Structure formats: structure tokens, C-alpha cells
Amino acid sequence: DTGVSQDPRHKITKRGQNVTFRCDPISEHNRLYWYRQTLGQGPEFLTYFQNEAQLEKSRLLSDRFSAERPKGSFSTLEIQRTEQGDSAMYLCASSLVPGPQETQYFGPGTRLLVL
Amino acid sequence: AQKVTQAQTEISVVEKEDVTLDCVYETRDTTYYLFWYKQPPSGELVFLIRRNSFDEQNEISGRYSWNFQKSTSSFNFTITASQVVDSAVYFCALRSQGAQKLVFGQGTRLTINP
Numbered sequence: 001d002t003g004v005s006q007d008p009r010h011k012i013t014k015r016g017q018n019v020t021f022r023c024d025p026i027s028e029h030n031r032l033y034w035y036r037q038t039l040g041q042g043p044e045f046l047t048y049f050q051n052e053a054q055l056e057k058s059r060l061l062s063d064r065f066s067a068e069r070p071k072g073s074f075s076t077l078e079i080q081r082t083e084q085g086d087s088a089m090y091l092c093a094s095s096l097v098p099g100p101q102e103t104q105y106f107g108p109g110t111r112l113l114v115l
Numbered sequence: 116a117q118k119v120t121q122a123q124t125e126i127s128v129v130e131k132e133d134v135t136l137d138c139v140y141e142t143r144d145t146t147y148y149l150f151w152y153k154q155p156p157s158g159e160l161v162f163l164i165r166r167n168s169f170d171e172q173n174e175i176s177g178r179y180s181w182n183f184q185k186s187t188s189s190f191n192f193t194i195t196a197s198q199v200v201d202s203a204v205y206f207c208a209l210r211s212q213g214a215q216k217l218v219f220g221q222g223t224r225l226t227i228n229p
Contacts, residue, residue, distance in 0.1 A: 033216070042119075042206050042219030043160070056215060089158060103150070104217060106160035 002027065004107035006092050012113045013082055020078045021110045025094030032075050033093040033104060034067055036060065043091055049075060050097070082114045117142045119209050121220035128197055129228050136192045136223045138207030144168075146212035149183065149190045154204040154222070166190060197227045 005024045013019050025032045031050050035043035046065070047057045051072040061067075064082075069075040079086055089111050093104040118141040128134050140149065151163040164174065166183050174181050178195045194201055204224045208217040 042221050045216035048215050091160065101165060103162055103165050105162060108157060108159040111158065
């Protein structure tokens, strides 16, 4: 079983630039989640999809952030006009629902540094 | 509101020692789920265990064991005979029934010295 994959693994950008990250979930998983993790902290929820529908967004997801999952498979997370405060690890997770033991499985993350 | 507290920021022990990582949670929900994840230096969060609120049985998996106590809202994790490969950051997380997101603690950085 192929796990969750994310691309790129690392991204360095200059303030004000746009960046886009991709997440490929475990095949057949219908839920996909995005989290953000800053240094020394636990991951914080950003948003999640069930199939192609975005069902919940955190207050952390400002209007500079947009996420899509157009065909219910892979997802993209775009950050426009990046700020230094956006520097973090962006983690993607997927799960299968319904299921008696629903568990989110995480990818390796994309580490973003905004200069 | 839901909250997870991992009071131990860092723990350092010598190989083969036993070590316990503490996790205390807060929720008003009667049905909820607790998780432990391991984050090695590579960054990927590795799922270790899930426990349902209605199942208070403790669990053992090899050198790992988990002690769930609803009376104290704790879900502690013990590694027996620790090994250098156990070095990582460990996160405890909570999800309430009906909610989709995981609420994580701040993590405990565990270092096992040879």
C-alpha cells in the first residue's frame, strides 16, 4: 500500500511570491486533511475534504490560502503573497470513512521557508 | 473546547531504560478518540495507536504500552527497554465524535542516548 505523498518536500521562496503544494492520499481514501506545524508545536488543522467537497476550514486559513481537490483524488494547497509567518511544515493526511477505526495517516510534509 | 497537554517538553534517558510520556486531555464529549503519533527527524507523522473512549483496556504492543484512564483524563505511553531508534518527537492527539480534525498536544521530544 502506497502511503500519503507530498511534493515538494522543501520549498524556499521570497516574501510576496505564490507557492503551491501537492498531496496524493492513500488510494481509496476519501478524506484528505491539511495541517500546519510550526517549530516546536503540534500540527494544527487547516481544512479537510471528503471526496472533492471542502467541508471545513479553520480560522487559520486566511484568504491568502486556498485548497482544492478537483477530482477527489490529489489535493493542492496554494498560498498567495507569502509572508514570513507562513514558514512552517505543511502536512497532509488521509483517511477512509465510514470505518470503525477511522485513522488519519500522514505524509512526509512540505517544509516551507519564506525569506 | 478540546485540549491536549503534554507537559514534558523534552525527555532524555539512557538506552534500555523505561520511559513514560504523559498526555492529559480535555473534552466535554462522551465519545472521543485518542491517538499517539511518532515524528522522527524526517518529519513524517507515524501512527502508533488509536483508543476509543468507551474502551478503557490498556494495550501492549511489543515494547510499547498505553495506559488509558478516564478518571484522570490521561492517556500515557510507556516505552520499555528503550532503544536509540525510539528517539523522536511523540504527539498525543484527540478527536471528538462528530468532529473531523485532530487536536494535538505540543509534543514530547524523546532522546535515547547510547
